[in-house]
Amino acid sequence: MTVLEWLISGLLCAGALFVLLGSVALLKLPDFYTRLHGPTKATTLGLGSLVLASMVFFNLQLQTLSLQQLLIALFLFISAPVTAHMLIKVAMHHKLKHYQNTQGVDKLPAD
Amino acid sequence: MRNSLFATPLRSGLLFLVWCALHNSVSPVVLLSGLLLALLIPWVSRGFREAQPQIKRYGLFGRYLLMVLWDIVVANLQVVKVVLGRNSALKPGFVLLPLDLKEPLPLTILAASICLTPGTVSAELLPRQADTPQYLLLHVLDLQDEETLIRELKQRYEAPLQEIFACSV
Numbered sequence: 001m002t003v004l005e006w007l008i009s010g011l012l013c014a015g016a017l018f019v020l021l022g023s024v025a026l027l028k029l030p031d032f033y034t035r036l037h038g039p040t041k042a043t044t045l046g047l048g049s050l051v052l053a054s055m056v057f058f059n060l061q062l063q064t065l066s067l068q069q070l071l072i073a074l075f076l077f078i079s080a081p082v083t084a085h086m087l088i089k090v091a092m093h094h095k096l097k098h099y100q101n102t103q104g105v106d107k108l109p110a111d
Numbered sequence: 112m113r114n115s116l117f118a119t120p121l122r123s124g125l126l127f128l129v130w131c132a133l134h135n136s137v138s139p140v141v142l143l144s145g146l147l148l149a150l151l152i153p154w155v156s157r158g159f160r161e162a163q164p165q166i167k168r169y170g171l172f173g174r175y176l177l178m179v180l181w182d183i184v185v186a187n188l189q190v191v192k193v194v195l196g197r198n199s200a201l202k203p204g205f206v207l208l209p210l211d212l213k214e215p216l217p218l219t220i221l222a223a224s225i226c227l228t229p230g231t232v233s234a235e236l237l238p239r240q241a242d243t244p245q246y247l248l249l250h251v252l253d254l255q256d257e258e259t260l261i262r263e264l265k266q267r268y269e270a271p272l273q274e275i276f277a278c279s280v
Contacts, residue, residue: 018187018191021194028194030201033232034252036232037230037232037252038190038194040226040227041187041227042191044227045184068132071129071133077223078223081226081227081233082223084226084232085232085233088235088250103202103203103204103205103254103257
């Protein structure tokens with residue numbers, strides 16, 4: 001295998017691993033608020049690695065210019081925080097139960 | 112001027128570039144439709160436009176973006192560590208971050224950076240009261256020390272944004 005192929009494989013594996021760990025977070029963490037951290041963090045890096053692998057493959061390996069991956073990353077970075085913000089707002093509005101260890105619950109707005 | 116087709120050249124240019132990248136080609140039909148959309152979309156949505164502070168220091172903004180990218184990598188490793196640890200060792204918490212920024216655009220960027228980086232999700236922007244500043248409510252995945260976290264967030268993200276947008280505060 002060439003260096004490029006090693007690089008692409010490494011990025012793909014890392015990306016897959018991070019996306020998997022993000023999903024494990026969804027499954028394992030105790031309440032809605034903590035589960036929200038999985039998809040906003042681990043998945044951004046996982047998808048970032050996959051996008052990077054795709055860019056390396058198309059632009060360097062196949063020598064074709066391809067910029068769509070940049071757009072995927074851009075839209076992801078714009079939309080992920082907004083989605084997380086909306087979801088947690090709704091969760092607070094519905095007064096979802098928090099994990100027993102949660103600190104600073106008194107800081108939540110009364111309504 | 113405000114209502115003309117060419118009121119926002121930067122936005123039109125960006126839309127045009129995104130359109131071309133989306134099609135991954137520069138054939139005449141793509142260029143023409145891109146030009147049309149790049150002029151029409153800002154014009155149609157002109158009613159939603161609000162005056163925003165301009166970026167004053169582009170170099171600093173570039174450095175800020177690189178820093179956030181690096182922080183995303185670090186934050187991911189931290190979250191992975193927490194996820195693989197035991198649930199009972201987890202100490203989530205809510206934190207109020209007092210804000211010095213006021214304008215919507217820098218605030219949005221700040222909230223997005225906080226959300227993408229250090230184990231925190233921005234939850235709610237609490238309105239300014241008579242005697243308190245504006246607060247951003249955060250949810251922290253693993254809260255060790257509240258004071259340190261607030262100080263770090265303010266130094267690392269809010270201070271550069273104030274400089275970039277040259278806010279008066």
